Amino acid sequence: MKRNSRLSLALHTLSHMAVDPSKTRTSADIAGHAGTNPVVVRRVLGRLREAGLLTSEKGHAGGWRLARLPDQITLADVYLALDERLVASDESSDAAACSVEHALHTRVSGVLKEVEQSLVDRLAETLISEIRGA
Amino acid sequence: MKRNSRLSLALHTLSHMAVDPSKTRTSADIAGHAGTNPVVVRRVLGRLREAGLLTSEKGHAGGWRLARLPDQITLADVYLALDERLVASDESSDAAACSVEHALHTRVSGVLKEVEQSLVDRLAETLISEIRGA
C-alpha cells in the first residue's frame, strides 16, 4: 500500500460495513478486500474503536462491527479518530530570537489551525452512509 | 525540523517577505530565520518559483523576491505549488476482483477528491498579506 493509506482504508472499510451493519467482519476478511495485512487492519480499526465508531469481539464468531448506524458517522469522526493533521504543529520550542519572528510564527500557526478547522467542518457534512449513495 | 514542514516554511517565508516586498533575501538569511539549511530553502522556494510566486536571481546581489504583490497570492497558490495532497490518490492498478469493490473504491476516491477541492477553495480565501494582519 501507499503512504497515508489509513484514511483510505478506514473509509473503505466503514462504507463497506454500512451495506450490512449487522454482519460481523474479521480482520482477515477486511485485509483481503483492502489488499493488506490483518495486523494493519487491527491497528487502524483499533483507533476507530477508541473513538467509539466500531466495536470488536474476540472468540469464535468475533470480528468488527459498526458501533453506530452509518448515518451517524461523519468523515470528520474518522479523520479525527485517526489523528491525522494537515501540517505538523511545529512546536519547535519556540525559541525565536526576535519577537517579530515569534509573532509571525504564531500567526502562521493560527492561520493553519483555522484552515484545519474548516476542513473538519467540511468533513462533518458528509456521512459514511453517503459514500455509497452517489 | 519536523515532517511536512514545507508548507509551514513556505508560508512563513512569504509572509515575512510581504512586510517589505522590494527587499531581496538570500537562502542563507531565510534558512537562518527558519532554522534550517539553505539548500532546503532553495528546494522549497524553487517550487514556488515554478508556480510563478517568486523570482530568484544569481550573482552578487542575488536572492529571492515576490513575483506578485502579497495581496495577489493566496494560500491555495502555495498549497498547489508544493503539490501536497490530503491523501495519496491510491491508484493501485484498480485490479479489484469484485465489481462492487471497484465501485466502492471509486466512490471513496471521489469523495476524497471533493473534500480536497473544498480545502483548496478554503485556502483560496486567505491572502498572504492577511497572515500578518490578524
Add this chain to the structure above:
DNA sequence: GAAACACGTAACATTTACTGTTGCGTGTTT
C-alpha cells in the same frame, strides 16, 4: 579578468513514519 557572491543541482547520509510480518497471549465459542 579575477574574486566574491548566490542560486542550481547532484549525491549521499540521516531521520522519521508507516507498512509488512511473525509470534504469542487473551478471551470466546463450539
Add this chain to the structure above:
DNA sequence: AAACACGCAACAGTAAATGTTACGTGTTTC
C-alpha cells in the same frame, strides 16, 4: 480441549523528507 479472532509487542523493510557537502553556473564588483 480445540478452533477461532482480536491485542499487542517486536522487528525488518520501505519510502519520503530533511540535512549536508560539493561543485557548476551566472552576476556583480573591483
